[in-house]
Amino acid sequence: MTDLYSQQRAMRAMRQAAMQRGVIAILDVGSSKIGCLVLRFDGPDRFRESDGVGTMAGQSAFRVIGAATTRSRGVRFGEIDAMQETERAIRTAVQAAQKMANIRVDHVIACFSGGSPRSYGLAGSVDLEGGSVSENDVARVLASCDMPDIGEHREVLHAQPVNFALDHRSGLKDPRGQIGNRLSVDMHVLTVDSAVIRNLLYCIKRCDLEVAGLASSAYVSSVSALVEDEQELGAACIDFGGGATGLSIFMKKHMIYGDVVRLGGDHVTADISKGLQVPMATAERIKTFYGGVHATGMDDREMIEIGGETGDWEHDRRTVSRSDLIAIIRPRVEEILEEVRSLLDVAGFDHLPSQQIVLTGGASQIPGLDGLAPRILGQQVRVGRPLRVQGLPQSVTGSAFASSVGLCLFAAHPQDEWWDFDIPADSYPARSFKRAFKWFKDNW
Amino acid sequence: MQPLNASRPAAPQPVKRDPAPSRVAYKAHRLWLTPFVRQMTRVGLPVFAVIMAAGVYVADSDRREAILSSVQDMRRAVEERPEFMVKLMVIEGATPVVDDAIRQLMPIDFPISSFDLDLEAMQSEVAALDVIERVDLRVRPGGVLEVEVREREPVVLWRTAASLEMLDGTGHRVATISSRAGRADLPLLAGLGASDQVPEAMAILRAAGPLRGRLRGLVRMGERRWDVVLEGDQRILLPEDTPVQALEQVLALDQAQDLLARDLIVIDMRNPDRPTLRMSQTATEELRRIKGLELGGPAR
Numbered sequence: 001m002t003d004l005y006s007q008q009r010a011m012r013a014m015r016q017a018a019m020q021r022g023v024i025a026i027l028d029v030g031s032s033k034i035g036c037l038v039l040r041f042d043g044p045d046r047f048r049e050s051d052g053v054g055t056m057a058g059q060s061a062f063r064v065i066g067a068a069t070t071r072s073r074g075v076r077f078g079e080i081d082a083m084q085e086t087e088r089a090i091r092t093a094v095q096a097a098q099k100m101a102n103i104r105v106d107h108v109i110a111c112f113s114g115g116s117p118r119s120y121g122l123a124g125s126v127d128l129e130g131g132s133v134s135e136n137d138v139a140r141v142l143a144s145c146d147m148p149d150i151g152e153h154r155e156v157l158h159a160q161p162v163n164f165a166l167d168h169r170s171g172l173k174d175p176r177g178q179i180g181n182r183l184s185v186d187m188h189v190l191t192v193d194s195a196v197i198r199n200l201l202y203c204i205k206r207c208d209l210e211v212a213g214l215a216s217s218a219y220v221s222s223v224s225a226l227v228e229d230e231q232e233l234g235a236a237c238i239d240f241g242g243g244a245t246g247l248s249i250f251m252k253k254h255m256i257y258g259d260v261v262r263l264g265g266d267h268v269t270a271d272i273s274k275g276l277q278v279p280m281a282t283a284e285r286i287k288t289f290y291g292g293v294h295a296t297g298m299d300d301r302e303m304i305e306i307g308g309e310t311g312d313w314e315h316d317r318r319t320v321s322r323s324d325l326i327a328i329i330r331p332r333v334e335e336i337l338e339e340v341r342s343l344l345d346v347a348g349f350d351h352l353p354s355q356q357i358v359l360t361g362g363a364s365q366i367p368g369l370d371g372l373a374p375r376i377l378g379q380q381v382r383v384g385r386p387l388r389v390q391g392l393p394q395s396v397t398g399s400a401f402a403s404s405v406g407l408c409l410f411a412a413h414p415q416d417e418w419w420d421f422d423i424p425a426d427s428y429p430a431r432s433f434k435r436a437f438k439w440f441k442d443n444w
Numbered sequence: 445m446q447p448l449n450a451s452r453p454a455a456p457q458p459v460k461r462d463p464a465p466s467r468v469a470y471k472a473h474r475l476w477l478t479p480f481v482r483q484m485t486r487v488g489l490p491v492f493a494v495i496m497a498a499g500v501y502v503a504d505s506d507r508r509e510a511i512l513s514s515v516q517d518m519r520r521a522v523e524e525r526p527e528f529m530v531k532l533m534v535i536e537g538a539t540p541v542v543d544d545a546i547r548q549l550m551p552i553d554f555p556i557s558s559f560d561l562d563l564e565a566m567q568s569e570v571a572a573l574d575v576i577e578r579v580d581l582r583v584r585p586g587g588v589l590e591v592e593v594r595e596r597e598p599v600v601l602w603r604t605a606a607s608l609e610m611l612d613g614t615g616h617r618v619a620t621i622s623s624r625a626g627r628a629d630l631p632l633l634a635g636l637g638a639s640d641q642v643p644e645a646m647a648i649l650r651a652a653g654p655l656r657g658r659l660r661g662l663v664r665m666g667e668r669r670w671d672v673v674l675e676g677d678q679r680i681l682l683p684e685d686t687p688v689q690a691l692e693q694v695l696a697l698d699q700a701q702d703l704l705a706r707d708l709i710v711i712d713m714r715n716p717d718r719p720t721l722r723m724s725q726t727a728t729e730e731l732r733r734i735k736g737l738e739l740g741g742p743a744r
Contacts, residue, residue, distance in 0.1 A: 070464075091464055098477055
């Protein structure tokens with residue numbers, strides 16, 4: 001844990017350095033595309049005061065000055081599959097974004113969806129020494145949480161305090177300075193496969209970039225796709241990506257659950273490719289132009305030229321009706337939604353006061369999804385697009401860029417995590433003298 | 445049936461080249477975006493190249509000389525345009541003698557470019573002549589070098605052991621003259637240091653107006669006071685301080701008692717409160733004889 005702590009603190013320091021320099025890149029490593037945005041920080045922010053436990057990491061207003069996306073290569077299920085290919089794709093995106101921004105970027109914050117994230121809820125409590133809660137007490141209570149067995153080769157990606165309780169009062173946003181006897185905390189920890197992180201770090205390092213932060217794309221896409229009251233009242237955000245579908249549940253502006261279904265839009269494309277005997281590129285094109293999930297009588301008559309380049313005239317002139325295409329797409333989309341439903345059931349989404357579900361991500365643009373999803377997920381479903389941020393080009397405002405935009409917000413307004421607080425002072429040996437002195441004072 | 449010459453489907457398009465930059469290209473691009481490198485390349489390098497090229501070119505002495513000579517040729521070509529040429533010299537306000545002297549002093553080959561004329565040096569050269577009080581040189585439009593001269597006006601002659609000089613009102617030498625007869629109209633000064641006190645001498649001479657016919661000249665005595673020398677070796681010794689008043693006193697005496705007509709050699713006014721007279725030898729003897737007669741002493 002200490003190793004992770006120092007590593008994450010080093011990333012925070014890197015982020016501070018990037019804010020000093022005023023420019024940072026964000027990198028969304030997805031299965032279907034790799035996006036890079038270059039942000040310029042304009043100075044301390046005023047309007048978004050505090051999320052959660054104050055603002056330890058420092059916040060800033062920002063502006064997007066460079067944006068580039070490239071076809072992803074070598075990434076499957078949100079994990080790096082062929083490292084050289086991925087490195088080249090990252091280089092392409094970063095170089096194009098740098099060129100647009102006309103500035104050199106050295107620090108990058110990255111997100112990815114793979115690594116099979118797992119959520120853990122942690123609780124800890126301590127007795128307060130001085131009567132009122134100090135920053136050191138917050139650090140102590142965070143350190144007092146029992147670490148569950150997260151398994152071999154797993155690493156903590158997020159560790160956010162989501163709730164503080166002081167004596168019998170719960171739901172405190174910021175306990176610092178308040179009077180009480182016993183402070184307890186609920187912490188949400190998201191762990192991912194350490195090999196996935198290491199591969200990604202290696203790829204970024206090969207591009208001469210310094211990592212200033214890592215995030216799960218399920219988390220950051222919900223940061224941008226959920227509106228503020230949804231984050232406050234409780235909502236689930238489903239990020240339909242290319243290779244994986246991320247799920248995160250928000251409550252009181254904190255992520256309380258995150259998970260990933262390893263199915264996505266690429267599987268739909270693969271189904272079309274297999275079903276129609278066409279190459280993946282053609283299948284992708286057919287899906288994008290004619291895809292849907294609700295067949296109507298009109299669709300029986302709408303014939304789609306499949307095309308082909310084999311030289312066999314019969315083969316190259318095949319057509320397929322749109323309802324046949326929908327018949328291929330729909331079962332796969334239903335499967336993804338049912339997987340998500342089962343994850344929501346596991347997470348206990350039924351017990352939340354608000355049942356809002358927001359669909360985002362590139363695959364959420366299938367026409368008719370807003371009619372299909374309520375049948376499986378529940379009534380309150382909407383298709384969400386990311387927040388508008390300053391300077392974002394029109395071409396990257398689509399729902400496929402929810403995690404990119406969310407990563408911008410994450411870069412500018414990170415929530416406080418465990419490593420933003422200092423290591424509790426009583427773990428230092430020097431502290432024992434003070435304790436001994438206190439013991440003497442109390443007993444004589 | 446298909447025509448045999450039907451156009452075959454276009455050859456499958458080559459797989460689109462991966463647009464990913466190579467590692468080297470990526471690094472070079474990042475390097476290029478570094479502000480320092482950018483500045484150096486865009487400003488530093490061209491400046492360096494230009495300076496370097498210029499330095500290499502000039503380093504060779506032949507080339508340097510060629511550049512210098514071409515620059516000078518160009519300069520000459522401009523200077524020798526007819527607009528800048530001076531064709532003749534006009535000297536105004538000078539007597540023929542001085543005119544000649546000035547022309548000999550400045551032997552200029554006309555026509556000459558006005559850029560080659562060093563007017564200030566020429567002016568100081570001409571002004572070095574004693575006879576010149578002020579000289580103005582200018583190049584008039586039309587290519588005429590105009591020398592405007594004001595000569596010193598001689599007001600007095602000064603005889604020294606070696607020569608006879610003409611002096612102006614300030615005591616500055618004007619010219620040497622061969623004989624007193626050359627300028628009989630000017631009064632004569634003599635004695636060491638007389639030229640330093642010409643204004644005072646002129647004041648004395650003005651005061652001595654009634655003596656004009658008999659005046660021979662003034663002599664500076666011991667570089668501190670004046671003697672007025674009259675015909676017949678009569679002298680009026682004037683004091684240092686107020687020579688003009690003393691002279692006027694003598695003139696008043698002369699008017700009243702016809703002093704100067706008497707047989708006196710010296711009228712000593714060095715102490716103005718106590719004028720002293722020295723009679724000539726014969727006058728003294730005559731006075732004694734008359735006194736003897738009056739007193740009834742033995743006649744000699």
